[in-house]
Amino acid sequence: MAQRMELWLYVVQRLTAMILAPLVLLHLGVILYAIQGGVTGEEILARTQGSLGWMLVYGLFVLSAGLHGAIGLRGIVRELLGWHGPSLNLAALAFAVGLIWLGLRAVGAVT
Numbered sequence: 001m002a003q004r005m006e007l008w009l010y011v012v013q014r015l016t017a018m019i020l021a022p023l024v025l026l027h028l029g030v031i032l033y034a035i036q037g038g039v040t041g042e043e044i045l046a047r048t049q050g051s052l053g054w055m056l057v058y059g060l061f062v063l064s065a066g067l068h069g070a071i072g073l074r075g076i077v078r079e080l081l082g083w084h085g086p087s088l089n090l091a092a093l094a095f096a097v098g099l100i101w102l103g104l105r106a107v108g109a110v111t
């Protein structure tokens with residue numbers, strides 16, 4: 001059972017990495033565009049508020065980053081601290097839920 005979960009976590013982390021790669025490039029491109037054009041924060045918000053497209057893009061970004069980061073942190077904690085078992089999984093899940101909740105709140109604020 002534990003090996004099966006490890007396999008699924010491995011697959012989910014790789015899938016989220018594949019989702020994150022183009023989204024990070026898009027995000028960096030938008031930042032560079034904004035900096036080059038001298039766009040203010042107010043102008044950016046005017047463009048993103050009410051935009052279903054940006055909400056979906058950044059919502060997917062948040063979900064992927066939350067899962068990817070929590071799985072990665074779980075692996076690091078397991079290796080460095082030797083923490084194993086259900087309590088580690090629960091802590092990683094709580095971390096993922098917290099990251100995703102905060103991220104989605106931010107997405108909601110700007111879209």
